[in-house]
Amino acid sequence: xxxxxxxxxxxxxxxxxxxxxxxxxxxxxxxxxxxxxxxxxxxxxxxxxxxxxxxxxxxxxxxxxxxxxxxxxxxxxxxxxxxxxxxxxxxxxxxxxxxxxxxxxxxxxxxxxxxxxxxxxxxxxxxxxxxxxxxxxxxxxxxxxxxxxxxxxxxxxxxxxxxxxxxxxxxxxxxxxxxxxxxxxxxxxxxxxxxxxxxxxxxxxxxxxxxxxxxxxxxxxxxxxxxxxxxxxxxxxxxxxxxxxxxxxxxxxxxxxxxxxxxxxxxxxxxxxxxxxxxxxxxxxxxxxxxxxxxxxxxxxxxxxxxxxxxxx
Amino acid sequence: xxxxxxxxxxxxxxxxxxxxxxxxxxxxxxxxxxxxxxxxxxxxxxxxxxxxxxxxxxxxxxxxxxxxxxxxxxxxxxxxxxxxxxxxxxxxxxxxxxxxxxxxxxxxxxxxxxxxxxxxxxxxxxxxxxxxxxxxxxxxxxxxxxxxxxxxxxxxxxxxxxxxxxxxxxxxxxxxxxxxxxxxxxxxxxxxxxxxxxxxxxxxxxxxxxxxxxxxxxxxxxxxxxxx
Numbered sequence: 305x306x307x308x309x310x311x312x313x314x315x316x317x318x319x320x321x322x323x324x325x326x327x328x329x330x331x332x333x334x335x336x337x338x339x340x341x342x343x344x345x346x347x348x349x350x351x352x353x354x355x356x357x358x359x360x361x362x363x364x365x366x367x368x369x370x371x372x373x374x375x376x377x378x379x380x381x382x383x384x385x386x387x388x389x390x391x392x393x394x395x396x397x398x399x400x401x402x403x404x405x406x407x408x409x410x411x412x413x414x415x416x417x418x419x420x421x422x423x424x425x426x427x428x429x430x431x432x433x434x435x436x437x438x439x440x441x442x443x444x445x446x447x448x449x450x451x452x453x454x455x456x457x458x459x460x461x462x463x464x465x466x467x468x469x470x471x472x473x474x475x476x477x478x479x480x481x482x483x484x485x486x487x488x489x490x491x492x493x494x495x496x497x498x499x500x501x502x503x504x505x506x507x508x509x510x511x512x513x514x515x516x517x518x519x520x521x522x523x524x525x526x527x528x529x530x531x532x533x534x535x536x537x538x539x540x541x542x543x544x545x546x547x548x549x550x551x552x553x554x555x556x557x558x559x560x561x562x563x564x565x566x567x568x569x570x571x572x573x574x575x576x577x578x579x580x581x582x583x584x585x586x587x588x589x590x591x592x593x594x595x596x597x598x599x600x601x602x603x604x605x606x607x608x609x610x611x612x613x614x615x616x617x
Numbered sequence: 618x619x620x621x622x623x624x625x626x627x628x629x630x631x632x633x634x635x636x637x638x639x640x641x642x643x644x645x646x647x648x649x650x651x652x653x654x655x656x657x658x659x660x661x662x663x664x665x666x667x668x669x670x671x672x673x674x675x676x677x678x679x680x681x682x683x684x685x686x687x688x689x690x691x692x693x694x695x696x697x698x699x700x701x702x703x704x705x706x707x708x709x710x711x712x713x714x715x716x717x718x719x720x721x722x723x724x725x726x727x728x729x730x731x732x733x734x735x736x737x738x739x740x741x742x743x744x745x746x747x748x749x750x751x752x753x754x755x756x757x758x759x760x761x762x763x764x765x766x767x768x769x770x771x772x773x774x775x776x777x778x779x780x781x782x783x784x785x786x787x788x789x790x791x792x793x794x795x796x797x798x799x800x801x802x803x804x805x806x807x808x809x810x811x812x813x814x815x816x817x818x819x820x821x822x823x824x825x826x827x828x829x830x831x832x833x834x835x836x837x838x839x840x841x842x843x844x845x
Contacts, residue, residue, distance in 0.1 A: 479633075483634060483636065484640065609640070609643075613734075
């Protein structure tokens with residue numbers, strides 16, 4: 305039993321600690337690229353600390369859904385964090401359907417977030433929820449196609465099997481199907497984590513905001529849980545992206561040196577992905593809401609092409 | 618043997634470049650800015666030259682180097698340059714109203730790609746190991762898709778200018794099909810096609826300019842109205 309619990313604890317701890325850091329690094333790098341000084345990369349930790357000590361204001365109209373949402377968002381993200389390979393090919397927790405469970409657990413969190421936004425009873429919450437659901441409804445097929453591409457070549461939807469297969473293949477990331485699937489998943493990542501050009505993560509003062517509109521009524525510890533859960537979800541998606549397509553340095557088992565090397569490689573890969581995301585965010589303008597389906601259609605087509613080319617090339 | 622002499626590696630690079638050619642073609646369908654479209658076309662031609670070069674290297678077919686060089690010089694540099702100058706002269710940056718909206722166009726081109734793959738499947742022999750001679754056979758699907766999507770672009774775009782670009786893409790598809798099935802057409806045919814294309818684009822450029830001057834628009838649907 306302990307050989308199951310210890311890895312799970314280590315991975316959960318790593319995820320919980322790294323997630324705010326990634327958000328901080330993204331913010332700082334973006335600020336530097338725009339020749340601003342930006343906050344320190346530790347700022348998200350300070351924010352979480354501050355929020356956890358504060359009192360809460362809960363709208364009179366809110367029902368139990370409003371208070372359940374932060375827990376659901378945080379717990380689904382934490383559970384998903386246990387189900388994907390991070391520094392070791394073996395994921396600590398494996399549920400029915402593997403990667404499908406991952407996708408739909410994240411969808412469950414998003415669903416509750418939308419409910420929470422509606423429950424507060426402000427017009428902004430409803431606006432944000434409806435936009436979020438619209439975008440996720442179009443992003444989901446693209447994500448599934450890209451994931452199926454990887455699953456078909458690994459012959460399994462189990463993430464541990466997929467990671468093992470990815471490690472066993474050299475230069476696989478040069479195959480067209482992998483690159484197309486990577487492109488599709490990257491666009492989905494941008495859409496799901498609410499980054500430019502889909503949503504602007506830096507502000508809650510815009511009429512076109514999506515994520516921030518939903519959580520406008522949350523404050524104190526609830527807000528902290530949601531923020532933490534959101535950055536956790538972002539890290540989970542980024543991990544999925546780097547580890548399925550660039551599985552360098554994944555350790556085959558839970559040994560101390562293996563984990564250390566795996567962690568080093570993992571952090572380098574994350575940093576590179578962060579650079580890429582920041583570059584995309586800085587060089588693009590935010591899209592009009594009605595243009596977002598165009599972008600997601602591109603992701604869908606890329607995913608479909610990826611799936612086709614696994615069968616033909 | 619270095620890794621770059623391994624036919625397996627050549628095969629990987631070819632399929633990779635072919636996939637990018639296809640992606641660029643679909644990007645062109647989704648893109649409405651004329652200048653961006655021209656640059657996408659230039660990038661596509663550049664990759665095509667790369668494909669021709671790779672096949673020439675692995676098959677020791679020197680005349681393909683010439684075809685690759687011509688592709689690079691004409692389609693990746695000269696034609697985009699001419700077309701960009703034309704766009705600046707006409708001074709219309711963007712296609713305002715495509716006949717079919719962008720997501721649907723993308724879906725249709727995805728469907729056309731599937732058709733291309735299905736058609737090409739009868740030529741595909743996965744049982745044969747990757748040898749220099751069979752290199753690039755699997756890019757036939759991409760070539761057919763380029764061809765079909767080029768046709769689709771010609772039909773679905775209103776601007777005469779985009780139709781010129783669609784013609785060029787269609788020709789790219791033909792070129793890719795020729796080099797993927799055989800080692801390219803004989804050099805003299807290849808040269809003929811290239812200069813034909815160059816002249817065609819120049820004539821079409823003048824034509825587009827005249828349409829623009831006469832009708833104050835590049836919309837080809839205006840051409841159906843007779844004017845005395």
